[in-house]
Amino acid sequence: MDFDITDPSDWPKEFGPLREIDSHLRCPICKEYLRAAMMLQCHHNFCSECIRRHLDKESTCPACRVSTSTSQLRRNVSLEEIANNFGDVRQLLLKTVRESLEPKSAPAQTLECAESMDIDDFTPQQKRRRISARVGKALLSAQRGRTHESDDNDHDDDFTMHSQESSSGRKYSTRSSTRPVLRSRGGRSETTPTEQVPNPQSASSSQTSSYSLSEEHTSASEQASPTPAKESTFKHTLVACPVCTMAIPEANTNSHLDKYCFSGKQDPIYNVALSVVETYSPQAIATYEKDGSSKSVSLPASPQRNTLRSAFSSSPVRFNGFAQQPSKLGAQSGAAPIPEPKRLPKLTYSVLNDKQLRKKLQELGLPTHGDKQLMQRRHAEYLTLYNANCDSTRPQTIAQLHKAMDNWERTYMRDLNAKDAQRRAQEEQQQKYAQELAQQKQQEDAASTDVTNLPSSQSSNSGTTGTGFVPNQANNNDVNVAIASQAAQAHKLKNADNYNDLIADIRRRQQREKDAKAKAALEANDAASAPIQPPPQEEL
Amino acid sequence: MALPKRIIKETERLLADPAPGISAIPHEDNLRYFDVIIEGPNQSPFEGGVFKLELFLPEDYPMAPPKVRFMTKIYHPNIDKLGRICLDILKDKWSPALQIRTVLLSIQALLSSPNPDDPLANDVAQHWKENENNAIQTAQEWTRKYATA
Ligand SMILES: [Zn+2]
Ligand SMILES: [Zn+2]
Ligand SMILES: [Zn+2]
Numbered sequence: 001m002d003f004d005i006t007d008p009s010d011w012p013k014e015f016g017p018l019r020e021i022d023s024h025l026r027c028p029i030c031k032e033y034l035r036a037a038m039m040l041q042c043h044h045n046f047c048s049e050c051i052r053r054h055l056d057k058e059s060t061c062p063a064c065r066v067s068t069s070t071s072q073l074r075r076n077v078s079l080e081e082i083a084n085n086f087g088d089v090r091q092l093l094l095k096t097v098r099e100s101l102e103p104k105s106a107p108a109q110t111l112e113c114a115e116s117m118d119i120d121d122f123t124p125q126q127k128r129r130r131i132s133a134r135v136g137k138a139l140l141s142a143q144r145g146r147t148h149e150s151d152d153n154d155h156d157d158d159f160t161m162h163s164q165e166s167s168s169g170r171k172y173s174t175r176s177s178t179r180p181v182l183r184s185r186g187g188r189s190e191t192t193p194t195e196q197v198p199n200p201q202s203a204s205s206s207q208t209s210s211y212s213l214s215e216e217h218t219s220a221s222e223q224a225s226p227t228p229a230k231e232s233t234f235k236h237t238l239v240a241c242p243v244c245t246m247a248i249p250e251a252n253t254n255s256h257l258d259k260y261c262f263s264g265k266q267d268p269i270y271n272v273a274l275s276v277v278e279t280y281s282p283q284a285i286a287t288y289e290k291d292g293s294s295k296s297v298s299l300p301a302s303p304q305r306n307t308l309r310s311a312f313s314s315s316p317v318r319f320n321g322f323a324q325q326p327s328k329l330g331a332q333s334g335a336a337p338i339p340e341p342k343r344l345p346k347l348t349y350s351v352l353n354d355k356q357l358r359k360k361l362q363e364l365g366l367p368t369h370g371d372k373q374l375m376q377r378r379h380a381e382y383l384t385l386y387n388a389n390c391d392s393t394r395p396q397t398i399a400q401l402h403k404a405m406d407n408w409e410r411t412y413m414r415d416l417n418a419k420d421a422q423r424r425a426q427e428e429q430q431q432k433y434a435q436e437l438a439q440q441k442q443q444e445d446a447a448s449t450d451v452t453n454l455p456s457s458q459s460s461n462s463g464t465t466g467t468g469f470v471p472n473q474a475n476n477n478d479v480n481v482a483i484a485s486q487a488a489q490a491h492k493l494k495n496a497d498n499y500n501d502l503i504a505d506i507r508r509r510q511q512r513e514k515d516a517k518a519k520a521a522l523e524a525n526d527a528a529s530a531p532i533q534p535p536p537q538e539e540l
Numbered sequence: 541m542a543l544p545k546r547i548i549k550e551t552e553r554l555l556a557d558p559a560p561g562i563s564a565i566p567h568e569d570n571l572r573y574f575d576v577i578i579e580g581p582n583q584s585p586f587e588g589g590v591f592k593l594e595l596f597l598p599e600d601y602p603m604a605p606p607k608v609r610f611m612t613k614i615y616h617p618n619i620d621k622l623g624r625i626c627l628d629i630l631k632d633k634w635s636p637a638l639q640i641r642t643v644l645l646s647i648q649a650l651l652s653s654p655n656p657d658d659p660l661a662n663d664v665a666q667h668w669k670e671n672e673n674n675a676i677q678t679a680q681e682w683t684r685k686y687a688t689a
Contacts, residue, residue, distance in 0.1 A: 005549055028637035031546050062637040
């Protein structure tokens with residue numbers, strides 16, 4: 001799902017307002033749909049995580065630069081829900097919108113359309129076609145690499161737009177005669193709603209599970225005192241039925257759909273909305289989430305809407321289809337104000353010693369290894385994730401947060417190692433460069449008579465303009481050596497942080513070399529007696 | 541490091557729908573590194589010129605600004621000999637809500653309206669302030685000399 005790269009421009013221009021809506025629902029920082037939308041006092045909205053990260057560094061609104069701070073952040077719950085729901089319905093809506101623009105076609109072609117609905121995953125073909133094939137491929141493999149390892153070598157083909165109008169030398173698909181078809185790997189449609197339904201094999205395994213929440217629980221929000229707990233058996237994860245939104249064991253989705261929802265009947269077994277189940281005790285949900293097998297859990301009958309959020313009890317119920325818990329929205333509007341979940345306080349790291357900081361990490365269940373700097377960063381990162389999660393109407397579990405921290409840990413170590421390697425390489429490079437310069441100098445001294453004229457042409461080159469990008473201290477041979485050794489070094493450092501600095505250097509030097517050569521050539525023409533410049537020396 | 545979605549998205553938009561007079565193409569082997577071309581704006585001393593720049597997105601982009609530098613020589617009070625650009629949004633006025641496109645448009649705008657009161661290249665700024673016509677002439681010469689193919 002992460003795999004999708006969506007953009008407001010995906011909407012056809014005939015549906016301009018949809019583009020507008022799409023872009024207004026996006027965070028100005030990450031450009032994704034707002035996750036846990038937070039509003040500043042200037043009324044600009046951002047993802048909680050994004051704005052918290054930003055405010056850690058700077059106390060201004062990224063959109064209007066008004067000064068602000070985390071204490072000014074307010075949840076914008078409606079906006080978040082709209083963003084969530086728009087995100088949920090996007091693919092279906094996009095498909096519908098695009099189909100509405102197509103010329104009416106014969107039945108045979110309708111079939112073709114259905115077959116190629118993977119087109120929704122991608123940007124319009126006009127857009128894609130203009131991307132140069134090679135960069136496009138690199139981009140695609142980059143976005144693909146996020147969630148899927150490339151498992152074959154012809155993946156460019158998987159994403160190639162085949163179009164009649166295309167003037168490239170590629171083979172066209174002849175499947176459709178009226179419109180471009182995106183040929184995708186056979187039937188891969190992981191994001192179409194139907195795919196969300198668990199496969200039928202698993203359905204039979206849990207037919208026996210019973211679910212016995214009675215009607216009274218749906219209106220139990222006012223009940224304050226705990227009533228005798230009902231015994232209830234869960235099997236696997238509960239999901240919202242995409243049709244009737246009742247909470248059903250994921251494995252039973254198909255049979256439930258077939259028997260009831262598709263025939264318009266009400267399922268007598270599953271008649272409690274998922275939103276209600278969600279508000280029950282976090283422990284109850286955590287229990288079945290943990291072992292996922294049929295096990296009795298007791299549900300205290302005083303559901304408090306916010307227990308879910310405050311304890312991050314669970315969202316095993318992240319149904320990715322389009323009917324995401326609509327009743328939840330209804331339940332929230334018109335309800336009593338939602339108490340803010342408790343966020344973690346910021347620490348003043350400078351007054352904590354290693355031992356105290358370690359203890360803080362331990363309390364949060366985080367790793368305690370590393371020096372103070374690492375521990376501090378770890379704590380700060382967790383604070384951001386945790387507090388942003390407090391702002392979400394679709395919070396993650398603590399376990400999920402810890403998993404995110406594991407990732408962070410790995411990335412952090414990798415970056416650290418890369419920086420180390422880079423520093424070492426730079427030192428080596430400097431040494432090597434110095435050696436080569438010295439060597440070069442010796443060679444020149446030995447053959448000085450041949451090149452006596454060169455330095456003068458050089459100095460006139462830099463002297464008259466006086467605007468070379470770098471001070472012209474070295475002669476051409478030095479420059480060549482420098483270019484060669486730096487190029488080699490840069491090659492090794494491709495992914496290093498200041499690769500750009502190295503490249504910039506090389507380019508400047510190359511430019512300078514070109515200038516010098518042109519100048520030398522000119523002078524060679526003007527005065528035929530002048531010695532011809534030796535060809536650039538290729539060292540590596 | 542995996543390439544953040546935002547960078548992929550920005551790149552796609554830059555390639556699919558480039559701003560007029562601006563092109564930015566990422567290196568195949570380093571998608572954070574862009575070759576940029578900005579055409580000198582009409583009615584500026586840089587009209588008719590084609591300027592090459594390099595742009596690099598650091599690890600913490602968009603929390604940190606992109607690094608941009610002119611590769612083509614240019615006579616401009618806010619651009620120094622090394623091609624470095626004096627532009628507030630590339631420094632303290634950076635905001636993560638800005639993007640590659642807005643940065644490049646700002647640079648294009650800077651070519652249209654040099655600001656000698658906030659100079660990076662002091663000698664050029666001096667020239668600009670003392671004899672603007674003459675400075676513009678030099679800028680035009682440089683454009684012809686270095687920025688035309
Ligand atoms: Zn965001
Ligand atoms: Zn603002
Ligand atoms: Zn149902």
